[in-house]
Amino acid sequence: KQEVTQIPAALSVPEGENLVLNCSFTDSAIYNLQWFRQDPGKGLTSLLLIQSSQREQTSGRLNASLDKSSGRSTLYIAASQPGDSATYLCAASGAGSYQLTFGKGTKLSVIP
């Protein structure tokens, strides 16, 4: 059974800083790993998807990496902005299933 852990649970940084969010998963036989953003009272917005055969994906100021052997993924946010403030969720699919298992998220606050 896939389990996903995200550390830290909350993070506060000054505007302009680069930051890294961490995600770990127990079952390395994944199909893919996805990073989402959730704003308060809203649904989830997909940020990046990394297939099991890939090691990283980039979109604008975001870069996500995947290391299946160690069961880890990181989301790197460059030059953070107040608009980046949200909860970031990591989700991994387990062996034999496309269903996603989510971590509990990292709540990011970027201080102007």
Add this chain to the structure above:
Amino acid sequence: DTAVSQTPKYLVTQMGNDKSIKCEQNLGHDTMYWYKQDSKKFLKIMFSYNNKELIINETVPNRFSPKSPDKAHLNLHINSLELGDSAVYFCASSQRGAETQYFGPGTRLLVL
């Protein structure tokens, strides 16, 4: 041009009632999902469904049942509502199970 829509947005009801939540996607995806986000913001898969296969998370009570009249819709029926069913329910869709999932805005269910 909403991609994944849910109705209603809010649902307040009494214990013991039966209710339905509707979900529609206009992305042409072949796989749809239902997730539950509890009061601690933890998101868990309930069902995934395409025209060939329904996968049910083993922790979901059989009071919950998905109904798909066609490929673009996956409705959630809940019988004999309980206080613990209060949560936000999210619908999502993807093109094949291994691709990026797109989420609806959520339905906030409160059982009194």
